[in-house]
Amino acid sequence: MEFKDYYQILGVEADADTPDIKSAYRKLARKYHPDLNPEKDAEDRFKEVAEAWEVLKDKERRAEYDELRRYGGRPQNDFEPPPGWRSSASGESPNFSGDFSEFFSSMFGGGFAQGGAGPRAQGFRGQDIEIEMPVFLEETISDVSKPISYELPVMESGQLRRSKKSLKVKIPAGVGDGERIRLRGQGAPGQGDAPPGDLYLHIRLVPHPVFDVEGHNLLVTVPIAPWEAALGAKVTVPTLDGKIHLTVAPKSQSGQKLRVKGKGLTSKIGKGDLYAVLKVVMPDSTSPDVEALWQELAQKAAFDPRTEWGNKGGGKS
Protein backbone atom coordinates (compact mmCIF):
# COMPACT_ATOMS: atom_id res chain seq x y z
CA MET A 1 0.00 0.00 0.00
CA GLU A 2 1.04 3.57 -0.52
CA PHE A 3 2.66 5.47 2.34
CA LYS A 4 0.85 8.76 2.88
CA ASP A 5 2.87 11.79 3.86
CA TYR A 6 0.27 13.70 5.84
CA TYR A 7 2.56 16.68 6.30
CA GLN A 8 3.05 16.98 2.57
CA ILE A 9 -0.70 16.58 1.97
CA LEU A 10 -1.41 19.53 4.28
CA GLY A 11 1.60 21.46 3.00
CA VAL A 12 3.18 21.90 6.44
CA GLU A 13 6.61 21.15 7.90
CA ALA A 14 6.97 18.00 10.00
CA ASP A 15 7.63 20.12 13.09
CA ALA A 16 4.61 22.41 12.58
CA ASP A 17 2.51 23.00 15.70
CA THR A 18 -1.16 22.05 15.94
CA PRO A 19 -2.59 25.56 15.31
CA ASP A 20 -0.55 25.81 12.08
CA ILE A 21 -1.68 22.37 10.99
CA LYS A 22 -5.27 23.28 11.82
CA SER A 23 -5.05 26.44 9.80
CA ALA A 24 -3.58 24.52 6.83
CA TYR A 25 -6.33 21.92 7.12
CA ARG A 26 -9.10 24.55 7.23
CA LYS A 27 -7.72 26.32 4.20
CA LEU A 28 -7.58 23.13 2.16
CA ALA A 29 -10.92 21.86 3.50
CA ARG A 30 -12.57 25.07 2.36
CA LYS A 31 -10.96 24.67 -1.05
CA TYR A 32 -11.71 20.99 -1.66
CA HIS A 33 -14.84 20.22 0.36
CA PRO A 34 -17.16 18.37 -2.05
CA ASP A 35 -20.11 20.46 -0.81
CA LEU A 36 -18.31 23.61 -1.91
CA ASN A 37 -16.25 22.45 -4.85
CA PRO A 38 -18.11 20.56 -7.57
CA GLU A 39 -14.97 19.49 -9.43
CA LYS A 40 -14.50 15.80 -9.93
CA ASP A 41 -11.31 15.17 -7.99
CA ALA A 42 -12.14 17.60 -5.16
CA GLU A 43 -13.77 14.87 -3.06
CA ASP A 44 -10.72 12.58 -3.23
CA ARG A 45 -8.43 15.46 -2.41
CA PHE A 46 -10.65 16.46 0.53
CA LYS A 47 -10.64 12.90 1.89
CA GLU A 48 -6.84 12.90 1.92
CA VAL A 49 -6.76 16.25 3.68
CA ALA A 50 -9.38 15.19 6.27
CA GLU A 51 -7.49 11.97 6.95
CA ALA A 52 -4.23 13.88 7.44
CA TRP A 53 -5.96 16.23 9.90
CA GLU A 54 -7.60 13.35 11.76
CA VAL A 55 -4.14 11.90 12.44
CA LEU A 56 -2.12 15.05 13.02
CA LYS A 57 -4.61 16.84 15.29
CA ASP A 58 -4.34 14.09 17.90
CA LYS A 59 -1.12 14.08 19.92
CA GLU A 60 -0.91 10.31 20.38
CA ARG A 61 -1.86 9.47 16.82
CA ARG A 62 0.59 12.02 15.50
CA ALA A 63 3.40 10.55 17.62
CA GLU A 64 2.67 7.07 16.29
CA TYR A 65 2.48 8.35 12.75
CA ASP A 66 5.80 10.17 13.15
CA GLU A 67 7.36 6.94 14.34
CA LEU A 68 6.05 5.08 11.28
CA ARG A 69 7.13 7.91 9.05
CA ARG A 70 10.69 7.53 10.28
CA TYR A 71 10.38 3.83 9.57
CA GLY A 72 8.53 4.00 6.25
CA GLY A 73 9.98 7.34 5.30
CA ARG A 74 9.09 8.29 1.79
CA PRO A 75 5.96 7.89 -0.33
CA GLN A 76 6.15 4.49 -1.92
CA ASN A 77 3.79 1.82 -3.10
CA ASP A 78 4.98 -1.08 -0.98
CA PHE A 79 4.60 0.31 2.51
CA GLU A 80 3.76 -2.18 5.27
CA PRO A 81 3.64 -1.32 8.98
CA PRO A 82 6.48 -2.96 10.97
CA PRO A 83 5.76 -6.54 12.08
CA GLY A 84 3.72 -6.62 15.26
CA TRP A 85 2.68 -2.97 14.88
CA ARG A 86 -0.42 -2.12 16.89
CA SER A 87 -1.77 1.32 17.55
CA SER A 88 -2.45 2.37 21.08
CA ALA A 89 -3.90 5.70 20.02
CA SER A 90 -7.11 4.31 18.55
CA GLY A 91 -8.26 2.06 21.38
CA GLU A 92 -10.03 -1.27 20.99
CA SER A 93 -12.92 -0.17 18.83
CA PRO A 94 -11.96 2.84 16.80
CA ASN A 95 -14.79 5.10 15.79
CA PHE A 96 -13.52 7.63 13.31
CA SER A 97 -15.93 9.98 11.66
CA GLY A 98 -14.65 9.88 8.08
CA ASP A 99 -13.83 7.63 5.16
CA PHE A 100 -10.21 6.74 5.48
CA SER A 101 -7.63 4.99 3.37
CA GLU A 102 -6.20 1.51 3.69
CA PHE A 103 -3.00 3.15 4.91
CA PHE A 104 -4.89 4.83 7.76
CA SER A 105 -6.66 1.58 8.68
CA SER A 106 -3.39 -0.33 8.76
CA MET A 107 -2.18 2.11 11.41
CA PHE A 108 -5.23 2.83 13.50
CA GLY A 109 -7.67 0.04 12.64
CA GLY A 110 -11.27 0.29 11.45
CA GLY A 111 -12.67 -0.40 8.01
CA PHE A 112 -11.51 1.80 5.21
CA ALA A 113 -12.95 3.92 2.47
CA GLN A 114 -16.12 3.15 0.64
CA GLY A 115 -16.14 6.60 -0.89
CA GLY A 116 -18.39 9.50 -0.01
CA ALA A 117 -17.60 12.27 2.37
CA GLY A 118 -20.34 11.46 4.84
CA PRO A 119 -19.82 9.66 8.09
CA ARG A 120 -19.85 5.90 8.13
CA ALA A 121 -23.13 5.18 9.81
CA GLN A 122 -23.46 2.26 12.16
CA GLY A 123 -23.21 -1.12 10.43
CA PHE A 124 -21.60 0.30 7.28
CA ARG A 125 -24.80 1.19 5.50
CA GLY A 126 -24.25 1.76 1.80
CA GLN A 127 -23.42 5.20 0.55
CA ASP A 128 -26.18 7.51 -0.77
CA ILE A 129 -25.72 8.41 -4.41
CA GLU A 130 -26.90 11.61 -6.06
CA ILE A 131 -27.16 11.89 -9.81
CA GLU A 132 -28.47 14.52 -12.17
CA MET A 133 -31.70 13.52 -13.88
CA PRO A 134 -32.47 15.32 -17.13
CA VAL A 135 -36.24 15.64 -17.65
CA PHE A 136 -37.94 17.00 -20.77
CA LEU A 137 -40.64 19.62 -20.28
CA GLU A 138 -43.19 17.36 -21.95
CA GLU A 139 -42.46 14.72 -19.32
CA THR A 140 -43.51 16.96 -16.45
CA ILE A 141 -47.15 17.20 -17.55
CA SER A 142 -48.06 13.80 -16.15
CA ASP A 143 -46.35 10.99 -14.19
CA VAL A 144 -43.75 9.43 -16.42
CA SER A 145 -41.60 6.35 -16.15
CA LYS A 146 -37.97 6.79 -17.21
CA PRO A 147 -35.06 4.37 -17.45
CA ILE A 148 -31.86 5.48 -15.71
CA SER A 149 -28.43 3.94 -15.37
CA TYR A 150 -25.69 4.99 -13.01
CA GLU A 151 -22.52 3.72 -11.38
CA LEU A 152 -22.22 2.43 -7.84
CA PRO A 153 -19.05 2.03 -5.78
CA VAL A 154 -18.83 -1.62 -4.70
CA MET A 155 -16.26 -3.24 -2.42
CA GLU A 156 -15.06 -6.59 -3.69
CA SER A 157 -12.30 -8.48 -1.86
CA GLY A 158 -10.99 -5.27 -0.39
CA GLN A 159 -10.96 -3.52 -3.76
CA LEU A 160 -13.17 -0.60 -4.67
CA ARG A 161 -14.70 -0.91 -8.10
CA ARG A 162 -17.60 0.62 -10.00
CA SER A 163 -20.60 -1.40 -11.06
CA LYS A 164 -23.31 -0.26 -13.42
CA LYS A 165 -26.94 -0.29 -12.38
CA SER A 166 -30.08 0.33 -14.42
CA LEU A 167 -33.66 0.81 -13.29
CA LYS A 168 -36.93 2.45 -14.17
CA VAL A 169 -38.17 5.32 -12.07
CA LYS A 170 -41.45 7.14 -11.85
CA ILE A 171 -41.00 10.88 -12.16
CA PRO A 172 -44.05 12.50 -10.54
CA ALA A 173 -45.98 15.07 -12.57
CA GLY A 174 -45.06 18.68 -11.83
CA VAL A 175 -41.41 18.19 -10.84
CA GLY A 176 -39.46 21.43 -11.07
CA ASP A 177 -35.91 22.27 -12.01
CA GLY A 178 -33.53 21.75 -9.09
CA GLU A 179 -35.90 19.53 -7.08
CA ARG A 180 -34.62 16.30 -5.63
CA ILE A 181 -36.41 12.98 -5.36
CA ARG A 182 -35.38 9.93 -3.44
CA LEU A 183 -35.35 6.23 -4.28
CA ARG A 184 -34.98 4.18 -1.15
CA GLY A 185 -32.38 1.41 -1.21
CA GLN A 186 -31.09 2.13 -4.71
CA GLY A 187 -27.75 3.58 -3.59
CA ALA A 188 -24.51 1.69 -2.95
CA PRO A 189 -24.85 -1.75 -1.31
CA GLY A 190 -24.14 -1.96 2.43
CA GLN A 191 -21.39 -4.10 3.89
CA GLY A 192 -22.51 -7.55 5.04
CA ASP A 193 -26.15 -7.43 6.13
CA ALA A 194 -26.25 -3.64 6.37
CA PRO A 195 -28.89 -1.90 4.22
CA PRO A 196 -28.01 -0.19 0.95
CA GLY A 197 -27.92 3.59 0.63
CA ASP A 198 -30.52 5.64 -1.22
CA LEU A 199 -30.44 7.14 -4.65
CA TYR A 200 -31.21 10.85 -4.97
CA LEU A 201 -32.19 12.28 -8.32
CA HIS A 202 -31.45 15.95 -8.87
CA ILE A 203 -34.01 17.05 -11.44
CA ARG A 204 -32.71 19.21 -14.29
CA LEU A 205 -35.18 20.40 -16.89
CA VAL A 206 -33.64 19.96 -20.33
CA PRO A 207 -33.52 23.24 -22.31
CA HIS A 208 -36.38 23.09 -24.80
CA PRO A 209 -35.95 24.09 -28.46
CA VAL A 210 -39.11 26.24 -28.31
CA PHE A 211 -40.11 26.98 -24.71
CA ASP A 212 -38.39 28.75 -21.84
CA VAL A 213 -39.33 28.20 -18.21
CA GLU A 214 -40.00 30.87 -15.60
CA GLY A 215 -41.21 29.28 -12.37
CA HIS A 216 -44.19 27.27 -13.49
CA ASN A 217 -44.92 29.54 -16.44
CA LEU A 218 -43.72 28.89 -19.97
CA LEU A 219 -42.52 31.43 -22.48
CA VAL A 220 -42.57 31.03 -26.23
CA THR A 221 -40.95 33.54 -28.55
CA VAL A 222 -43.29 34.32 -31.47
CA PRO A 223 -41.60 35.81 -34.53
CA ILE A 224 -43.87 38.24 -36.38
CA ALA A 225 -43.40 40.34 -39.52
CA PRO A 226 -43.23 44.14 -39.12
CA TRP A 227 -46.58 44.53 -40.90
CA GLU A 228 -48.14 41.94 -38.56
CA ALA A 229 -46.93 44.04 -35.64
CA ALA A 230 -48.36 47.15 -37.32
CA LEU A 231 -51.68 45.80 -38.52
CA GLY A 232 -52.34 42.93 -36.15
CA ALA A 233 -52.56 39.25 -37.10
CA LYS A 234 -53.84 35.83 -36.17
CA VAL A 235 -50.94 33.48 -35.48
CA THR A 236 -50.71 29.81 -34.57
CA VAL A 237 -48.55 29.19 -31.50
CA PRO A 238 -47.26 25.83 -30.21
CA THR A 239 -48.00 24.77 -26.62
CA LEU A 240 -46.68 21.70 -24.78
CA ASP A 241 -49.80 19.77 -25.81
CA GLY A 242 -50.90 21.03 -29.20
CA LYS A 243 -51.38 24.36 -30.93
CA ILE A 244 -53.47 27.42 -30.19
CA HIS A 245 -54.47 30.50 -32.16
CA LEU A 246 -53.51 33.90 -30.87
CA THR A 247 -54.57 37.34 -31.95
CA VAL A 248 -51.78 39.87 -32.20
CA ALA A 249 -53.26 43.34 -31.72
CA PRO A 250 -52.46 46.16 -34.16
CA LYS A 251 -49.47 48.31 -33.11
CA SER A 252 -47.88 45.52 -31.10
CA GLN A 253 -44.31 45.94 -29.89
CA SER A 254 -41.37 43.56 -29.93
CA GLY A 255 -41.02 41.99 -26.47
CA GLN A 256 -44.74 42.39 -25.70
CA LYS A 257 -46.17 39.40 -23.82
CA LEU A 258 -49.53 37.76 -24.47
CA ARG A 259 -50.80 35.53 -21.65
CA VAL A 260 -52.48 32.21 -22.34
CA LYS A 261 -53.98 31.00 -19.09
CA GLY A 262 -53.37 27.43 -17.95
CA LYS A 263 -51.00 26.43 -20.74
CA GLY A 264 -47.84 26.48 -18.60
CA LEU A 265 -46.23 23.71 -16.56
CA THR A 266 -48.05 21.53 -14.09
CA SER A 267 -46.95 22.21 -10.52
CA LYS A 268 -48.00 21.50 -6.95
CA ILE A 269 -49.78 24.83 -6.81
CA GLY A 270 -51.67 24.35 -10.08
CA LYS A 271 -51.16 24.96 -13.76
CA GLY A 272 -48.94 27.79 -14.86
CA ASP A 273 -49.57 30.08 -17.83
CA LEU A 274 -47.99 30.36 -21.25
CA TYR A 275 -46.62 33.74 -22.30
CA ALA A 276 -46.17 34.41 -26.00
CA VAL A 277 -43.39 36.96 -26.40
CA LEU A 278 -43.57 38.88 -29.67
CA LYS A 279 -40.41 39.36 -31.66
CA VAL A 280 -40.52 41.52 -34.76
CA VAL A 281 -38.36 39.96 -37.48
CA MET A 282 -37.21 41.55 -40.72
CA PRO A 283 -37.30 39.53 -43.92
CA ASP A 284 -33.82 38.44 -45.10
CA SER A 285 -34.12 39.81 -48.59
CA THR A 286 -36.45 42.21 -50.35
CA SER A 287 -37.30 42.81 -53.97
CA PRO A 288 -36.93 46.31 -55.55
CA ASP A 289 -40.74 46.64 -55.34
CA VAL A 290 -40.78 45.98 -51.61
CA GLU A 291 -37.78 48.24 -51.12
CA ALA A 292 -39.75 51.03 -52.79
CA LEU A 293 -42.66 50.42 -50.45
CA TRP A 294 -40.35 50.68 -47.42
CA GLN A 295 -39.04 53.96 -48.81
CA GLU A 296 -42.56 55.25 -49.18
CA LEU A 297 -43.41 54.10 -45.67
CA ALA A 298 -40.31 55.79 -44.22
CA GLN A 299 -41.35 59.11 -45.76
CA LYS A 300 -45.00 58.89 -44.85
CA ALA A 301 -44.63 57.54 -41.34
CA ALA A 302 -42.06 60.19 -40.28
CA PHE A 303 -41.33 58.15 -37.20
CA ASP A 304 -38.30 58.72 -34.97
CA PRO A 305 -37.94 55.84 -32.49
CA ARG A 306 -35.10 57.65 -30.67
CA THR A 307 -36.91 60.74 -29.46
CA GLU A 308 -36.01 59.74 -25.88
CA TRP A 309 -32.39 60.52 -26.65
CA GLY A 310 -33.34 64.07 -27.45
CA ASN A 311 -31.28 64.22 -30.65
CA LYS A 312 -33.94 65.42 -32.98
CA GLY A 313 -33.51 64.12 -36.47
CA GLY A 314 -30.66 61.86 -35.30
CA GLY A 315 -32.54 58.81 -36.49
CA LYS A 316 -32.48 59.92 -40.04
CA SER A 317 -28.76 60.68 -40.31
Place this chain on the structure above:
Amino acid sequence: MSTTMIRVTVKELCEREGVSHDALLEVIQHEIAEPLEGSCVDDWCFDVTSAHWVKRALRLQRDLEIDWIAVAMLIDLLREREALDRENQALRQRLERFLTAGEG
Protein backbone atom coordinates in the same frame (compact mmCIF):
# COMPACT_ATOMS: atom_id res chain seq x y z
CA MET B 1 -40.27 0.10 -11.09
CA SER B 2 -38.70 1.84 -8.17
CA THR B 3 -40.89 3.96 -5.92
CA THR B 4 -40.02 7.61 -5.69
CA MET B 5 -40.24 9.26 -2.28
CA ILE B 6 -40.56 12.89 -1.41
CA ARG B 7 -39.78 12.77 2.30
CA VAL B 8 -37.00 11.86 4.70
CA THR B 9 -37.82 11.25 8.36
CA VAL B 10 -35.77 12.40 11.33
CA LYS B 11 -35.29 8.76 12.32
CA GLU B 12 -33.71 8.03 8.95
CA LEU B 13 -31.46 11.05 9.13
CA CYS B 14 -30.30 10.16 12.63
CA GLU B 15 -29.78 6.45 12.05
CA ARG B 16 -28.28 6.59 8.60
CA GLU B 17 -26.30 9.76 8.64
CA GLY B 18 -25.24 9.54 12.26
CA VAL B 19 -26.96 12.85 12.97
CA SER B 20 -27.71 13.77 16.59
CA HIS B 21 -30.98 15.36 17.71
CA ASP B 22 -28.96 18.30 19.04
CA ALA B 23 -27.40 18.94 15.64
CA LEU B 24 -30.84 18.76 14.00
CA LEU B 25 -32.21 21.26 16.50
CA GLU B 26 -29.35 23.61 15.61
CA VAL B 27 -30.19 23.20 11.91
CA ILE B 28 -33.82 24.09 12.57
CA GLN B 29 -33.10 26.91 15.01
CA HIS B 30 -30.79 28.50 12.47
CA GLU B 31 -33.49 28.14 9.81
CA ILE B 32 -31.32 26.03 7.51
CA ALA B 33 -34.32 23.77 6.96
CA GLU B 34 -37.86 23.62 8.21
CA PRO B 35 -39.49 20.30 9.11
CA LEU B 36 -42.77 19.56 7.35
CA GLU B 37 -44.79 18.28 10.27
CA GLY B 38 -44.70 16.67 13.71
CA SER B 39 -44.94 18.07 17.20
CA CYS B 40 -41.83 16.38 18.63
CA VAL B 41 -38.40 15.79 17.11
CA ASP B 42 -39.04 12.10 16.37
CA ASP B 43 -42.16 12.88 14.32
CA TRP B 44 -40.48 15.43 12.10
CA CYS B 45 -39.76 14.84 8.46
CA PHE B 46 -38.23 16.90 5.68
CA ASP B 47 -38.94 17.11 2.00
CA VAL B 48 -36.08 15.57 0.02
CA THR B 49 -34.66 18.91 -1.10
CA SER B 50 -34.57 20.25 2.49
CA ALA B 51 -33.00 16.97 3.65
CA HIS B 52 -30.28 17.49 1.06
CA TRP B 53 -29.45 20.89 2.59
CA VAL B 54 -29.63 19.48 6.12
CA LYS B 55 -27.04 16.85 5.20
CA ARG B 56 -24.82 19.40 3.50
CA ALA B 57 -25.04 21.69 6.51
CA LEU B 58 -24.10 18.89 8.89
CA ARG B 59 -21.14 17.81 6.75
CA LEU B 60 -19.85 21.37 6.45
CA GLN B 61 -20.22 22.03 10.17
CA ARG B 62 -18.30 18.88 11.01
CA ASP B 63 -15.60 19.06 8.34
CA LEU B 64 -14.85 22.77 8.42
CA GLU B 65 -15.29 22.98 12.20
CA ILE B 66 -17.32 26.17 11.94
CA ASP B 67 -20.15 27.42 14.13
CA TRP B 68 -23.83 27.19 13.21
CA ILE B 69 -24.26 30.84 12.31
CA ALA B 70 -21.48 30.47 9.73
CA VAL B 71 -23.05 27.22 8.47
CA ALA B 72 -26.44 28.90 8.11
CA MET B 73 -24.90 31.77 6.16
CA LEU B 74 -22.94 29.36 3.98
CA ILE B 75 -26.02 27.28 3.19
CA ASP B 76 -28.03 30.44 2.39
CA LEU B 77 -25.32 31.52 -0.03
CA LEU B 78 -25.00 28.07 -1.62
CA ARG B 79 -28.76 27.90 -2.11
CA GLU B 80 -28.81 31.36 -3.56
CA ARG B 81 -25.95 30.49 -5.91
CA GLU B 82 -27.75 27.37 -7.10
CA ALA B 83 -30.90 29.41 -7.78
CA LEU B 84 -28.93 32.20 -9.50
CA ASP B 85 -27.05 29.70 -11.67
CA ARG B 86 -30.37 28.29 -12.81
CA GLU B 87 -31.85 31.73 -13.41
CA ASN B 88 -28.75 32.88 -15.25
CA GLN B 89 -28.84 29.85 -17.52
CA ALA B 90 -32.55 30.38 -18.25
CA LEU B 91 -32.11 34.10 -18.97
CA ARG B 92 -29.15 33.43 -21.26
CA GLN B 93 -31.23 30.97 -23.20
CA ARG B 94 -34.08 33.45 -23.52
CA LEU B 95 -31.77 36.24 -24.56
CA GLU B 96 -30.15 34.07 -27.19
CA ARG B 97 -33.56 33.18 -28.57
CA PHE B 98 -34.51 36.81 -28.75
CA LEU B 99 -31.27 37.99 -30.31
CA THR B 100 -30.96 35.27 -32.94
CA ALA B 101 -32.50 36.30 -36.20
CA GLY B 102 -35.24 34.30 -37.82
CA GLU B 103 -37.32 31.49 -36.35
CA GLY B 104 -37.50 31.13 -32.56
